[in-house]
Amino acid sequence: MEIVVRQGDTLSQYSQLFMIDLQLIHDSNRTIPHNSLSVGQRIRIPGFVTQEYQICQGDTLASIAQSRNLPLDAVYLVNPGINPNNLKETQIIKVPRRITWRLVNGRQSYDYAKLMKDIERLLEVYPFLQVPSIGNTVLGKNIPEILIGSGGKRVHYNGSFHANEWITTPVIMTFLNDYLLSLTNQNSIRGLSTSRLYEQTTLSIVPMVNPDGVDLVLHGPPVNEHLRNRVLALNNGDTDFSGWKANISGVDLNDQFxxxxxxxxxxxPNHPGPRDYGGEKPLSEPEAIAMAELTKKRDFTRVLAFHTQCEEIYWGFGNLEPPQSEDIVEEFSRVSGYVPVKTIESYAGYKDWFIQDWRRPGFTIELGHGINPLPISLFNEIYQKSLGIFLAGLYL
Incomplete structure (x- = not known):
């Protein structure tokens, strides 16, 4: 929501008026000098939208504000120049409305288009988010990163490395939405104050590492005849891509590091296909390259890669993990019921590479039980079990 600066206004005043943390307002207006607001300048207030309201007989701005539990000044700020003594029936004014509900609907088939639409909606309401691109897929889709927070502890979450594990994306996006709601409504999540997490942590999220693969699983082969024939051949002629883990080129992105x-x-396998082919060399695929470059750039404190199957947490690699990894995974297990597993006979994964090269805590979180892709009917159960991990990843 945008408001227009008046003579003498300050960001602190807006913070008190709308009951929004001052840091969130600062971070929603990064290009504006905080100590020298100009009359007529537009300021973005996170967590609010404006709605149109048609004046009825007997209405006053005070009565409209009171009926919506708003300070009168909030109504003035979204209606610059309005004359309260000259309201006319059928006149349209704007009224602030605080967002108290989720904008993300995670309990549905969640493809790349839904992800990008949800990111756009969240950005509109929560402009303190930053959404740079980390690169592009084989088919040229932008791979977005979402940044939230202003703290020195740099934490990273990602999902949908594997195409048929796409349910990890709406789970992550639902957590993000709940985190945003908590921040702008000053509510806790499971008794935890999220404003402190925002101040101490910068959270990086890549919700869909493999958009081409996700769309292939959910929608079938592309319309382009050459590409369609290629992926059908890699899938042994089968039009059912539910077993497909790889990117569109048939390379398993979590065997690329x-x-x-x-x-x-x-x-x-020594050739491209639905799963487990690691490519001709490490980091040959644009999606894997993008994740590697992001990780080098951000210098993460810890990383959590979300996959599906078995409700287990893998936390070791070649005894290179630091001692605090065990303490962290024990807390993850306590809050989720998931089973910690130090090592398995699997290599070349994203968290393996992170542990090896940074000697910092890295985790692969395996959500849910069943056959991939996990049915969306399990979404609520998966989310409730994993919510504690999302939170612990920030507060530990």
Missing amino acids: PAKWEVEKARN
Whole structure:
């Protein structure tokens, strides 16, 4: 929601008026000098939208504000120049409305188009978010990163490395939405104050690492005849892509990282296909390159990669993980009921590479039980179990 600056206004005044943390207002207006507002300048207030209201007989601005539990000044700020003594029936004014409900509907088939639409809606209401691109997919889709927070602890979450594990994306996006609601409504989540998390942590989220693959699983092969024929051939002629984990080129993105890549390569398929092919060399695919470059750029404190199957948490790699990884995974297990597993015979994954090269805590979180892709009917159960992990990833 935008308001127009009047003589003598300050951001602190807006913070008190709308009951929004001052830091959120600062971060929603990054290009504006905070100590020198100009009359007529437009300021974005997070967590609010404006709605049109038609004046009825007997209405006053005070009665309209009171009926919506708003300070009168809030109504003036979204209606610059309005004359309260000259309201006319059928006149249209704007009224602020606080967002108290989710904008993300995670309990549905969640493809790339839905993700991008939800990001756009969240950005409109929560302009303190930043959404840079980390790169593009094989088919040229932008891979968005979402940044939230202003703290020195740099935490990263990602989902949908594997195409048929796409349910991880709406789970992550639902957590993000709940985090935003908590911040702008000054509510806790499971008794935890999120304003402190925002101040201490910068959270990086790549909700869909593999958009081409997700769309392939959900919608079938592309219209382009050459590409369609290629992916059908890689899928043995089958039009059912529910078993597809790879990117559109048939490379498994979570077998693409230089962490014993040769070992994984030797025991997996030696040609592109629906799963487990690690490519001709590490970091050959644009999606994997984008994730590697992002990780180097951000210098994360810890990373959590969300996958599906087994309700387990993998937290080790070659005994290179730091001692605090065990303490962290024990807390993850306590708040979720998931089983910690230090090592498995699997290499070349994103968290493996992170542990190996940074010697910092990295985790692969396996959500849910069943056959991939997990049915959306399990969404609520998965979200409730994983919510504690999302929170602990920030407060530990």
